[in-house]
Amino acid sequence: MTTPYHAKYYAHELTRHTTGEGVEKLSRSLFDASVDLNPHQIEAALFAFRSPLAKGVLLADEVGLGKTIESGLVLCQYWAERKRKLLIICPASLRKQWSMELEEKFNLPSVILEAKTYREAEKQGIANPFIQDAIMITSFQFANKMKKELRLVQWDLVVIDEAHKLRNVYKSNNKMGRGIKWALEDRKKLLLTATPLQNSLHELYGLSLLIDDYLFGDLASFRAQYMNSRSDLQALKARLKTFAHRTLRKQVLEYIKYTERKAITFPFTPADDEHALYEAVSAFLKRDDTYAIPRQQKTLTTLILRKLLASSSQAVAGTLETMKLRLEKLRDGLAQDDEQWIEDIIDRDEMGSDLIDEGVEPPDDDWQTSDNSGTQGQLEADREKIKAEIAELEKYILWARSIQVDSKSRVLLKALEAGFTQMEEMGAKRRALIFTESRRTQEYLKKFLEANGYAGKIVLFNGTNTDPESKAILERWLERHNYSTEEKSGGSRAASMRVALVEHFRDHAEIMIATESAAEGVNLQFCSLVINYDLPWNPQRIEQRIGRCHRYGQKHDVVVINFLNQRNEADQRVYQLLEEKFKLFTGVLGASDEVLGSIESGVDFEKRILAIYQQCRTPEEIQEAFRQLQEELEESIASRMAETRRALLENFDEDVHARLRINLQDARAQLDRFGKMFWGLTRYVLRNKARFDDQSLSFHLFDSPDRNRIKTGRYRLITKDRPPVDDAFLYRLSHPLGEYVTETAKSYSTPTAEVTFHITGHPVKISVVEQLRGKSGYLVLTRLTIESYEKEEYLLFNGFSDDGVTLDQEVCEKLFNCSADYRPIPGLAPSVADRLRREAERHIAATIAKSMENNNRHFQEERERLEKWADDMILAAEKELADTKARLRELKRRERQAETLAEQHEIQLKIKETERLQRRQRQQIFDIEDEIMEKRDRLIDELEKRMKQETEAETLFMIRWCVV
Numbered sequence: 017m018t019t020p021y022h023a024k025y026y027a028h029e030l031t032r033h034t035t036g037e038g039v040e041k042l043s044r045s046l047f048d049a050s051v052d053l054n055p056h057q058i059e060a061a062l063f064a065f066r067s068p069l070a071k072g073v074l075l076a077d078e079v080g081l082g083k084t085i086e087s088g089l090v091l092c093q094y095w096a097e098r099k100r101k102l103l104i105i106c107p108a109s110l111r112k113q114w115s116m117e118l119e120e121k122f123n124l125p126s127v128i129l130e131a132k133t134y135r136e137a138e139k140q141g142i143a144n145p146f147i148q149d150a151i152m153i154t155s156f157q158f159a160n161k162m163k164k165e166l167r168l169v170q171w172d173l174v175v176i177d178e179a180h181k182l183r184n185v186y187k188s189n190n191k192m193g194r195g196i197k198w199a200l201e202d203r204k205k206l207l208l209t210a211t212p213l214q215n216s217l218h219e220l221y222g223l224s225l226l227i228d229d230y231l232f233g234d235l236a237s238f239r240a241q242y243m244n245s246r247s248d249l250q251a252l253k254a255r256l257k258t259f260a261h262r263t264l265r266k267q268v269l270e271y272i273k274y275t276e277r278k279a280i281t282f283p284f285t286p287a288d289d290e291h292a293l294y295e296a297v298s299a300f301l302k303r304d305d306t307y308a309i310p311r312q313q314k315t316l317t318t319l320i321l322r323k324l325l326a327s328s329s330q331a332v333a334g335t336l337e338t339m340k341l342r343l344e345k346l347r348d349g350l351a352q353d354d355e356q357w358i359e360d361i362i363d364r365d366e367m368g369s370d371l372i373d374e375g376v377e378p379p380d381d382d383w384q385t386s387d388n389s390g391t392q393g394q395l396e397a398d399r400e401k402i403k404a405e406i407a408e409l410e411k412y413i414l415w416a417r418s419i420q421v422d423s424k425s426r427v428l429l430k431a432l433e434a435g436f437t438q439m440e441e442m443g444a445k446r447r448a449l450i451f452t453e454s455r456r457t458q459e460y461l462k463k464f465l466e467a468n469g470y471a472g473k474i475v476l477f478n479g480t481n482t483d484p485e486s487k488a489i490l491e492r493w494l495e496r497h498n499y500s501t502e503e504k505s506g507g508s509r510a511a512s513m514r515v516a517l518v519e520h521f522r523d524h525a526e527i528m529i530a531t532e533s534a535a536e537g538v539n540l541q542f543c544s545l546v547i548n549y550d551l552p553w554n555p556q557r558i559e560q561r562i563g564r565c566h567r568y569g570q571k572h573d574v575v576v577i578n579f580l581n582q583r584n585e586a587d588q589r590v591y592q593l594l595e596e597k598f599k600l601f602t603g604v605l606g607a608s609d610e611v612l613g614s615i616e617s618g619v620d621f622e623k624r625i626l627a628i629y630q631q632c633r634t635p636e637e638i639q640e641a642f643r644q645l646q647e648e649l650e651e652s653i654a655s656r657m658a659e660t661r662r663a664l665l666e667n668f669d670e671d672v673h674a675r676l677r678i679n680l681q682d683a684r685a686q687l688d689r690f691g692k693m694f695w696g697l698t699r700y701v702l703r704n705k706a707r708f709d710d711q712s713l714s715f716h717l718f719d720s721p722d723r724n725r726i727k728t729g730r731y732r733l734i735t736k737d738r739p740p741v742d743d744a745f746l747y748r749l750s751h752p753l754g755e756y757v758t759e760t761a762k763s764y765s766t767p768t769a770e771v772t773f774h775i776t777g778h779p780v781k782i783s784v785v786e787q788l789r790g791k792s793g794y795l796v797l798t799r800l801t802i803e804s805y806e807k808e809e810y811l812l813f814n815g816f817s818d819d820g821v822t823l824d825q826e827v828c829e830k831l832f833n834c835s836a837d838y839r840p841i842p843g844l845a846p847s848v849a850d851r852l853r854r855e856a857e858r859h860i861a862a863t864i865a866k867s868m869e870n871n872n873r874h875f876q877e878e879r880e881r882l883e884k885w886a887d888d889m890i891l892a893a894e895k896e897l898a899d900t901k902a903r904l905r906e907l908k909r910r911e912r913q914a915e916t917l918a919e920q921h922e923i924q925l926k927i928k929e930t931e932r933l934q935r936r937q938r939q940q941i942f943d944i945e946d947e948i949m950e951k952r953d954r955l956i957d958e959l960e961k962r963m964k965q966e967t968e969a970e971t972l973f974m975i976r977w978c979v980v
Contacts, residue, residue, distance in 0.1 A: 018700040019838045020764040021771055021973055025811065026697040026832075027761035028799060028972065030690065030749060032809035033097055035870065045092035047690045048748045049085075049122050054272060056263040057082055061089040063261040064206055068805035068871075069878045069959065072205030072227040074179070076212040076262040079559075081272075082568055083208045084117055087175045090206060091151060092122045096750060097807075099172035100149065105196065106177035108155035112514055113539070114177070115153055123750050125150040130158055144168060156181060160192045163199035171203040176226065179207035183222040186235055197226055212260065217243050220256070227259060230881065230955070233888020240895045241888070258881065276573040277566055279601035280434065281591075284427040285582045293415050294325055294584075297332065300408070302630055307346060307402050308339045308409060316358055319626045323453050326587065327550045328425070328461075331454035333416035335361060340409045347402045424579055425464050428549065431577045432465075432527070435545040444572040447521065447543040450529045451561050453550040455479075458529050461549065465527065475521050477530040477538075481513050490516045514538065532557065534564065541569040547577045553622040555594055562601075576601045585635045589642040590625060692833075694749065695733055701757045706731075714744060717753070721760075725752040766973035770841050773834040773979050784827045785834060785979060792978040793817035794844060795828055796852040796971060800860055802867050803966040805874060810863050814855040815977070822855070831977065844974060852974060860969055868965065879956055886952045893944045897937045904930045 046058070060075050060083075077083050091102055104114055104126075111128045118124040127133070127150045137145030146152055146162070146169050159166060176182065176196075185193030205227055213219055221238045224231040232238050232255070242252045265274065286294065300306065301318050309317045324331040338361055428450075436446050452458050455478050462474055476486060493516035521528045522542050528534070532552075543565045552558055566574040578601065581587040595601055628641040698715070699708055705719040713733040720726045731753065732744040748754055775785045795815030802808040813828030844852075907927045914920035 018696050019771060019836050020700075020761075020766050021769070021838065021975060022832055022836065023697055023700050023761040024764050024766050024972055025797060026693045027758040028809075028811055030693055030697070031096070031758050031762075032799075032811060033807045035806070035808050035867075045089045045096060045122070047694070048092055048096065048750050049089060054082065054085075054268070056268045057086045057089065060086040060261055060263065061093075064090045065093075067874050067877060069874050070204075070228075070259065071202065072207065072259070074207040074209070074212060074223055074227065074260040076209055076260060078263065078265050079210040079563065081263055081265060081268065083210070084114070084177075085121065087177075087206055087208055088117060088122045088124075091118070091173065091175065092124060092750075094173050095124055095151075100151075101147070101169060101172045102151040103146070103166075103169075103171050103174045104151060104153045104177065105156060105159045105174065106153070107181070108157065110177060111153050111155060112512065116515060118151060123746070123748055126153050127151075129154045134158075134162070156192060156196065159199065160195040163195045166196075166199035167201070171200070173204050173206060174200050175206045175208065177208045179223060179226065180209040180211050180219065182226055183212075183219040185225050186218065186222045193222070193226075200226075212262070217252075220260075224259070230885045231255070231259060233885055234892050236895065237888040237892035240891060255884070258877070272568065274568075275566070275570050277562065277601060278438075278573055278575050279595070280431070280575060280577045281580050282427050282431045282434075282577060283580045283582050284424050286423045287419075289415075290329065290419055290423060291583050293329065293332070293412065293419070296415075297321070297325055297336075297412055298629075300412070306405060307398070308343055308405050310357070315623060315626070317361070318630065319622060320358075320361060322626060322629055323550065323552075324457075326581070326584075327452060327454045328422050328457040329416040329419040330460040331456040333413050334456045336409050336413045336416065340406055340413065343402055343406050343409070347399055347406065421464065424549070424581075425461065427579060428461070428465075428547070429468055431547060431579070432470075435547065435575055435577055438575050439545055439572075442544065442572045444544040445542055446526050447540075448527045448545040448547055449534075449540060449543050449565060450527060450547045450549050451534070452529065452531060453552060455531055457550065458531055461529050465529075470527060473526040475517055475525040475528050477514075477517050477521075477528055477534045479531065479533045481517065486513065486517065489520045492516075493519060538564050539567065539569070540564045541567060541571075544570065544572040545575050545577070549579065551578055551591065551594070553590060553625045555621070558594065585638045586625075586629050586632070586642075589638060593642060593646060691733065694754070697761055698733075698747075698754075698757050701760050715747075721756050722752065726756065768841055768843050768974055768976075769838045770976040770978065771836050771838040773831050773836045773977060775834055775979055778834055780833075782830050782833060785830050788817070788827075788831075788979040790979065791817050791819075792976065793823070794848050794852060794974070794976050795823065795831075796856050796974045797828075798856045798860065799970045799972055800863055801968045801970075802864060804867065804871050804964070808867055811972075812856065812859045812863060814852060814859050816851070816855075831979070834979075838975075841976060844976070849974065856969075856971075860967075864965065864967055871965075875959055878959055882952050882955055886948045889948045890941070890945055893937070893941050897934065897941060900930060900934045900937055904934060 045061070056077070060077060064073050064075065064086075066073070075083055075086055077086070091104075094100070094102060106114055108130075111130075115126045115128055118126045127148055129137075129145060129152055134145045137148070142148065144165055146165055154162075182190075182193040182196060184190040185197050188194075207223060207226060209223070212223055217238075218235075221232060221235060241248065265272075300308075301321055321332075321335060324335050338357075342357055432448060435448055439446055450461065452461065458476060458478060462476060465474055466472075475489065476483060481487075481490075490513050494512070517528075518538060518540065521540070528540075528543075534540075546562050546565050548558070548561065552561075562574065562576055578591065580591055624645060628638060628645070632638045632641050695713060702715070702717065705721065706715040706717045708715040714730060716730050717726070717728050720728050727745070730744040731747040733747050745751070745753075749758070773785070775782065775789055778785075793816050795813060798812045798814070800810040800812055802810075813823070813825050815823035815828050817823065843849075904927065907923055907930060911920055911923045911927065914923055
């Protein structure tokens, strides 16, 4: 039988604040998380706790390794330690995914904050809606908008997902990055990105600034040290190791089985009328003198139309209709906002927000539209030309609408049949994810497939989903989960809609037809068939698409189907480039970060391909243009930046696998210990309120200790190796019932008693306890709390046997693995109590000294970092002086070589001006040194003050022990 002494020890052990030195730090989060145990994720989470003085870290694991789980473990641990001012900033499309992952995998409450939910919280009387009893989730845009309110909160931790989107924070015009940085100044941060370094070391500098202004000096010193021909990359790597952690997929193949990608290509031959329409519109797009496309938007509009041409006739017709309406306004002299016009086209067809973010060209001031330039005669001539273009577009629109079924859609039926056959052979679900670049094509495909045997089996996924079927799916989802429209989504209909559509696809539909809206932030591991009905030219977007299904958690090989136009030479060369050079469609890991990182901008890459479509007319010209592009790509992929990325971010430690294995073994042992303690504690505390089943690790609670927070019913202890039970509550430490159990046990009265431990008949052999069989003695349990850089709690055992032999910590802990019974005794002899107190005091002193030693190590690391920062700042000033000296030497050389007095006089004036600058800079170096050293010393003084320890020791119980 477990005793109150077991219960009190277990309760304190299960909830104590530990330091970040080993797996023990993550005990509670690992226990409470419903996730598979992967050693690289444990290591990454431990890295986040590496130093209590660090202002944050960068977790940069390669795509698909579970950075969300790593940060979830950290958040779970913070929550368990009652540090609950937690914030997640992420792209808007990922907010709901974060909320669901936190609830399902970590049992953590969250609130999605956006404009609507913020106003509603204010109406409910919440002074600052960012302060609630939940993890707050918000978008980059809203975080920047509400930066003043964010700054008022003393956040315990801020997680920034897709942090590379803020990498240009060092630039003065990066308003969003600078706004978020200001709002979170001096708050601890966890940055997540798979691409910390794509094109320039400036990106690493920018990410470091998000964490801490003092990781490096200013930009000038960073460039001087690490961005020249004599740069020391090893020194930079050493500094990165203090705040950046990265694991590659190839390093964890021993622990994680990745499935394969298998590519199938379906060639199709457009009918003559389709091909003729393509050629006609293509020729129209190549003309330079059209009014149909605004000059300042020509590249972007042409890019969109080219994509739609390859998508469907219906998509082409819709966009040509929009162009015709614009021309009619021009003809009638009505005002026209061309920038808004192109944004409307992109929004209507969901061509991807990256086109707006990167692709909108600045207006061309040299070009003027027909309604504000030239003579009256010229205006009339322009109007006639506009009318002719309107008539031409009307012809193309009628032509496109007359093509009821495209050849490619007929081939889609064969592709689905072949794909589903492969799914059946693999034992995978009959599910297919079809991507199109156009919402009009999406609607066309839905009608076409429904008319060809797939009625009732299709779900659409796009940026709005305002169609009746999607609305009905959302309503059923809300009803099924007992949510009101506002609940769980934090008021975000779009966020709830995404989750409802994914669940419907998983449980009911066979086919999801998706626009690019599904390419980010949606997990579809249950689907193993990806069909690129329209193939983007941007490799990064293709990788995102396939990555929805081919990711960690996918149990089957993923089949990727692409279509190839047999009558289009350029389309074939694009596919060849994507397949052979980027290796997007086959293999275990897909496109590597190294290859994708070589593309500075996906939109720029698309524009390069567009130029080939626009300028090349013969197959020979197309072949030559793609050959040149391929050569440039190969050079880029093999560039110095790729080498730099490897040198800085890959872990070359020979013991990395051994370290991961040890982490895994330690974590499993810790979880096993935690589980046994928690189960034993629960059985004791709830012995009169529940019926227990040790085989299934479940119990039926028939008497709730708190009817407002804790429901009666069946509970099952969270375990990783047992399937979930539908009718059971998942029982964890962080569950209100778990919190009740631990708090109740802590409050138990534990007066002096004799506790008899039973090793005889114990199911597992415990050698150190068996050696004590037949012996007895005394022990004391002390709870030591140290407040310094962070709160530390220790449970210290001290004991000895009747023959005077001292028991160490491990032996005392092992005693409490045994069942026991107890009987009260009047007290301990003064000599016994005095010895226990003396030994406890020595144990306390040794523990405090060790804590001080650890804190001193952290202090020295921070001091060294601040010293390097000071050196960086001084180096920048000295570099400016060195540059001035070099310029002065060059001017004096030119003075000696001057051929005329006038030239010599002009140079002498520059020499005097440069000498004055040199004197000022020499003086400034002393001032800068004084200022920097003063700032450094002030920061170090602040650290020293924080290192001061406050300790408190509490005796939990003293007992006489016996082992039988």
